[in-house]
Amino acid sequence: MSAVERRVWLAAGLALLCVVLHMAVGLRGNLAFVLELRALKLLALVQVAVAVAVATVLLQTVTGNRILTPSIMGLDALYLLGQTAMVFLLGGLGFAGIDPRLKFLAALLAMVGIAAAVFLPILRRHLSLYRMLLTGALLGILFRSLTSLLARLIDPNDFAVLQGASYANFSAVRGDLLVVGCVLTAAGTVTAWRLRHALDVVALGPAAATALGIDWSRQITAILALVAMLVAVSTALVGPVVFLGLVVVALAERLTGTQRHAVLLPTAALIAVAVLVGGQTLLQHGLGGAGALGVVVEFVGGLLFLFLLATERRR
Amino acid sequence: MIEIEGVGLSHHGTTILHDVALTLPKGELIALIGPNGAGKSSLLSLVARLQPLQRGRIAVDGLPVDRTPGRDLARVLTVMRQDTGFAGRLSVRELVGFGRFPHGRGRLTDGDRALIDEALALFDLTALADRDLMTLSGGQRQRAFVAMAFCQGTDYLLLDEPLNNLDMMYARQMMRLLREMVEQRGRTVVIVLHDINYAAAYADRIVALKDGRIVAHGSPDDILTVDLLERLYGYRMQVHRIDGQLLVRHHD
Numbered sequence: 001m002s003a004v005e006r007r008v009w010l011a012a013g014l015a016l017l018c019v020v021l022h023m024a025v026g027l028r029g030n031l032a033f034v035l036e037l038r039a040l041k042l043l044a045l046v047q048v049a050v051a052v053a054v055a056t057v058l059l060q061t062v063t064g065n066r067i068l069t070p071s072i073m074g075l076d077a078l079y080l081l082g083q084t085a086m087v088f089l090l091g092g093l094g095f096a097g098i099d100p101r102l103k104f105l106a107a108l109l110a111m112v113g114i115a116a117a118v119f120l121p122i123l124r125r126h127l128s129l130y131r132m133l134l135t136g137a138l139l140g141i142l143f144r145s146l147t148s149l150l151a152r153l154i155d156p157n158d159f160a161v162l163q164g165a166s167y168a169n170f171s172a173v174r175g176d177l178l179v180v181g182c183v184l185t186a187a188g189t190v191t192a193w194r195l196r197h198a199l200d201v202v203a204l205g206p207a208a209a210t211a212l213g214i215d216w217s218r219q220i221t222a223i224l225a226l227v228a229m230l231v232a233v234s235t236a237l238v239g240p241v242v243f244l245g246l247v248v249v250a251l252a253e254r255l256t257g258t259q260r261h262a263v264l265l266p267t268a269a270l271i272a273v274a275v276l277v278g279g280q281t282l283l284q285h286g287l288g289g290a291g292a293l294g295v296v297v298e299f300v301g302g303l304l305f306l307f308l309l310a311t312e313r314r315r
Numbered sequence: 316m317i318e319i320e321g322v323g324l325s326h327h328g329t330t331i332l333h334d335v336a337l338t339l340p341k342g343e344l345i346a347l348i349g350p351n352g353a354g355k356s357s358l359l360s361l362v363a364r365l366q367p368l369q370r371g372r373i374a375v376d377g378l379p380v381d382r383t384p385g386r387d388l389a390r391v392l393t394v395m396r397q398d399t400g401f402a403g404r405l406s407v408r409e410l411v412g413f414g415r416f417p418h419g420r421g422r423l424t425d426g427d428r429a430l431i432d433e434a435l436a437l438f439d440l441t442a443l444a445d446r447d448l449m450t451l452s453g454g455q456r457q458r459a460f461v462a463m464a465f466c467q468g469t470d471y472l473l474l475d476e477p478l479n480n481l482d483m484m485y486a487r488q489m490m491r492l493l494r495e496m497v498e499q500r501g502r503t504v505v506i507v508l509h510d511i512n513y514a515a516a517y518a519d520r521i522v523a524l525k526d527g528r529i530v531a532h533g534s535p536d537d538i539l540t541v542d543l544l545e546r547l548y549g550y551r552m553q554v555h556r557i558d559g560q561l562l563v564r565h566h567d
Contacts, residue, residue, distance in 0.1 A: 066403075197421020201413055203403065207365050207396045208460070212467070213389025213417040257447075259404045 004263055007256045011270040018278035019046075025285050043182065044173040045280055048241060049248075049272035051185045051234040054192050055227045056245025057261070057268050061203045062223050063129060066253075067309075069246045070231045072133050073119075074140030075111045076240035081143040082110055083165045084150045092158035095165075104177045104236050111232035114139075119228070123221045168239040168294030170280060181237045188230045189269070195223070196261040203259060241276075241294055247301040248272040250308045316341050317362060317471065317505070322371035324357055324527075331357050332527045335371070339520070341470070344497045344504045346514035348538075349524035350548055355507045356396075356475050358524070362505070363394035363473050375471055389417035392471040393464045407451070407459045408444040411435060414466030430466055437492060438462040439485075453480040461489065465496070472496070474506045478513065490517045515539055515561040523547055539563055 022045075023038055055070045071077075086103075087095045118139065122132045151159060192199070198219065201209050206216050234241065245268075252267035253259060279300075280293050317339040324332040332354045339345050347355040360366050361380075362373055368381040375392050393414075411434050415427040423431075435441045438458045448456055457480050464472055472493075478486045494517050496502045508514045514521050514535060521538040523531045525547055531538050539561050544552050553564040 197416065200409075200421065201416050203405075204413065207360075207394070210365055210385065211363065211389065211394045211464070212413060213386040215385045253404060257404055258406075258409075260409065 004256050004258060008263060008267050008270070011252070011255065011267045011274070015270040015273040015277070018274045018281065022277050022281040025281060040173065040175055040178065041170055041280070042277065043178055044170050044238060045276045046273050047178070047182050047185050048168070048170070048234040048238050049244070049276040050189055050269045051230040052241055052245040053248050053252075053268040053272035054189050054265060055230040055234075056249045057265055058192060058199070058223050058227045058230075060249060061199050061261070062220055062227075063133065064203065064205055066250070067246065068133070069243060070227055071140070071240070071243070073115065073136040073228065073231070074138075074143060075115060075228065075231050076235055077140040077143035077147070078111055078114055079107055079235045079240060080166055081147045081150075082107055084147045084154075084162055087158050087162045087165070088150045088154050091155070092161035095158075095161060100174050101177060104180075107236035108232050111235065112228060115225075115228035115232070119224060120221070123217060123224070129220065165239065168241040168297075170238055170276075170293060173237060177237060181233050184233045185230060188226050188233075191226055192261075192265060196265060199223075199261040200259075203261075239294060241297060243298050243301045243305075244272060244275065247305050247308075248275060250305060254308065316376065317503070318372070318374045319358075319362070320372045322358070322361060322368070322373060324354070324361065324366075324369055330527060332361075335527075335529055337522065337529060337532065339503070339505065339522075341376075341503050342497060342501050343519040344493060344506070344517060345520045345522060346518035347505065347507045347522050347524060348509075348511055348514055348547070349530070352526075353524040354527040355524050357527075359394065359473050359475055359505065359507055360396070363392065364388065365394065365396070386417055389467070389469070391469055392473065393467045393469045394473040394475070395460050395464045395477060396475045403447075403449060405448050406445050407440055407448065407462075408435065410448060410459050411440070411462045411466050414463040414468070417467060430468065434462045434466040437465065439488070454482065454485060457481060458485065458489070465492075470502055472502060472504045474504065476507050476509065478508070478510070486513070493517070511539065511544070511563050511565065515563060535561055 019042060022042055023035065027034060052070075059070050059072075060066055060068055086098065090098070118135060119132055122135060151162065154162065198214060201212050201214055202219060202223070204212075209219075210216050248271040249264070249268045251271050252264055255271070256263050256267050258264065275297070276293070279297060283293055283296065317337075319335055319337040322332055322335045323330070335358060347359065349355050357366075361368055362375065364380045364385070373380045375388070378388060378391060380388060408431060412423060412427070412431050414434070415423060415430065419427060435444050438461065440455075440459060440462055443451065443455060443459075448459065451459065457477065461474065461477055464474070474493075477489060481489060490513055493504045493506065497504055497519070518535055521533065521535055522529060523538055523543070530547060531543055539554055541551060541554050544554070544563065544565075548565075555562045555564065
């Protein structure tokens with residue numbers, strides 16, 4: 001156990017190092033102002049990292065599938081469709097003029113609402129989990145094709161605005177929205193942590209979990225609601241960053257060598273923090289602010305995930 | 316006591332169980348036998364509330380399985396299915412420890428740890444205790460899952476073909492362990508078996524199913540007769556008695 005614990009502390013140290021670097025590297029000018037700006041951005045990064053990591057662990061546990069991401073539920077595709085539709089209807093300037101609080105709330109409610117409307121009836125009718133995921137995947141395809149249809153119709157100048165809104169952006173998060181996001185993410189994370197032992201049992205699949213006293217359909221509904229909430233909050237706050245989850249969970253599992261949630265949940269969250277905060281710091285100070293973090297995470301994450309798949313060995 | 320009354324089951328218009336009524340006493344090893352598609356696994360999964368009860372009533376020790384909270388039932392009855400499926404990064408000891416989940420919701424006491432060690436030793440898993448499930452063979456994994464069910468400490472154990480994947484040595488050991496659980500610990504074991512010779516050697520009671528109906532129900536001596544076996548499986552087998560032990564020669 002202590003070897004595993006040491007690995008968790010390693011991940012914690014790495015995350016802390018990235019946080020310190022993010023706050024301290026290249027400080028100049030009005031210190032209070034710069035620090036406040038950086039702290040806000042840090043909070044956004046940490047919140048999204050934790051939400052995505054926890055949501056991915058939960059979804060993979062429920063489905064018993066280690067290569068799924070919450071994006072299979074189609075929520076990020078719905079977010080993109082919403083952004084595109086707004087640019088299409090209001091134009092680039094009109095889109096930029098909408099109150100960010102309104103945008104956040106509308107995106108959050110739309111994602112949670114669609115998740116509840118589509119997934120709850122399926123769960124209530126005791127249909128299989130895979131049918132539900134397939135429904136989510138199909139919805140995702142529908143939303144994506146509608147998005148690309150609208151994107152073809154809009155003005156090229158507006159399209160540039162849309163491009164900016166389609167990738168995660170951590171620089172322009174408002175403080176008041178951040179507070180809402182942090183509260184929701186913290187609530188979701190605490191709930192997941194309290195469920196950690198039940199999650200270990202859920203990972204065994206419906207038959208074994210039921211035999212051990214889990215009320216399967218009720219537990220699954222609760223966990224999926226948690227996933228939808230976490231994904232919706234982080235997406236509404238900064239934009240889609242779902243692929244990150246796949247990579248950090250795989251890394252956490254590789255690092256600790258266990259699927260027990262008491263270890264996996266914190267390790268995945270810590271690695272996600274290290275990746276996002278460290279990546280942002282590197283981009284900003286190492287590469288002179290070139291490139292958006294969202295794009296880089298998707299690119300490096302994809303390569304890393306392929307590497308993990310290729311080197312996965314059966315011990 | 317397991318009481319089954321008027322239980323019926325159908326899927327997409329196909330009837331799998333017709334109006335099954337059965338009472339199984341406590342403290343016996345009961346074998347469910349019958350040809351493929353007889354409804355043995357379905358009946359077992361209904362008793363274990365792995366699928367919703369469509370018609371009829373099932374009660375275990377007086378607890379109706381469709382209305383008792385899952386957690387309460389998990390201290391009375393457990394089940395192990397054919398396809399255990401899971402093979403992740405989880406050590407055998409961790410898996411067996413999950414058997415204590417209904418009692419402590421994941422927090423292990425010293426008493427729990429002693430029970431886990433006992434289960435590991437009993438199922439010959441001590442040497443494998445720290446190995447990951449994904450590194451085990453099918454038979455070893457099967458034993459780990461049965462050890463988890465044992466560790467759960469329930470009075471009723473439902474096992475769906477636990478001898479699958481086991482070699483003769485471990486199949487015999489498994490049946491002897493189950494026998495011992497019945498005799499020395501007063502547990503009740505309901506087991507789906509395909510090899511009727513294991514039923515002949517170890518069961519107190521045999522329930523024979525065919526086409527979703529109970530064809531016969533009684534002691535091995537009553538059930539394992541040439542005529543009844545022909546009615547069940549559709550061909551004549553030779554039933555011998557060697558040193559007082561029934562032996563069915565079901566292959567030519």
